[in-house]
Amino acid sequence: MNKNRQLKEAKVAEIREKLEKAQAVVLTDYQGLTVEEDTELRKKLREAGVEYKVYKNSLVALAAKDLGLDGMVEFLEGPVSIALGYEDVTVPARILSDFAKDHKKLELKAGVVQGEVYDANKVKQLASIPPKEVLIAKLLGSFKAPLSNLAYLLNAIKEKKESESAE
The missing domain is CATH 3.30.70.1730 (Ribosomal protein L10, N-terminal RNA-binding domain)
Incomplete structure (x- = not known):
């Protein structure tokens, strides 16, 4: 060859x-x-x-x-x-x-x-x-949003109960 x-x-x-x-x-x-x-x-x-x-x-x-x-x-x-x-x-x-x-x-x-x-x-x-990192960040952000809203809601309920018991 x-x-x-x-x-x-x-x-x-x-x-x-x-x-x-x-x-x-x-x-x-x-x-x-x-x-x-x-x-x-x-x-x-x-x-x-x-x-x-x-x-x-x-x-x-x-x-x-x-x-x-x-x-x-x-x-x-x-x-x-x-x-x-x-x-x-x-x-x-x-x-x-x-x-x-x-x-x-x-x-x-x-x-x-x-x-x-x-x-x-x-x-x-x-x-x-979008790049892989951006997609992962968006996915994690979508997981975080409901948890943040739940924490905000629980905190609001706690504050409302505290203000009612203070009255």
């Missing part, structure tokens, strides 16, 4: 491993971004724990087919970058969607969340979901 083929097979194995490990994958068309814009985007993604790569589409297609993600292959045309999120499924979509609002050259193409292929519209919907 020639060396070039070995390198390609190793790269496909690397891509397959990353796609398999990722909770969320977002594909974008980055053509037209300046170096400064691309650097800014990469920094934001890196700070959020998202890996951002550009691979040959043919190699990504081979890895995707190996994993049964055939629906992803149709979006691998032209210059495509891949954002891989390993923890919160909404983070890559949210960062890329927010960045695309200010930088019209960046276009969301598709995504994969836990093995399901999403088109650009579904990726944008995914981006609108």
Whole structure:
């Protein structure tokens, strides 16, 4: 086997491993971004724990087919970058969607969340979901509100009884 083929097979194995490990994958068309814009985007993604790569589409297609993600292959045309999120499924979509609002050259193409292929519209919907921490805070707040109201009510009853017995 020639060396070039070995390198390609190793790269496909690397891509397959990353796609398999990722909770969320977002594909974008980055053509037209300046170096400064691309650097800014990469920094934001890196700070959020998202890996951002550009691979040959043919190699990504081979890895995707190996994993049964055939629906992803149709979006691998032209210059495509891949954002891989390993923890919160909404983070890559949210960062890329927010960045695309200010930088019209960046276009969301598709995504994969836990093995399901999403088109650009579904990726944008995914981006609108608040971060995990915000959702947890809202849930805890909804638990706290009834308890606070109950405590307020019990305190009001206690104060009323105290004022009646004082009279």
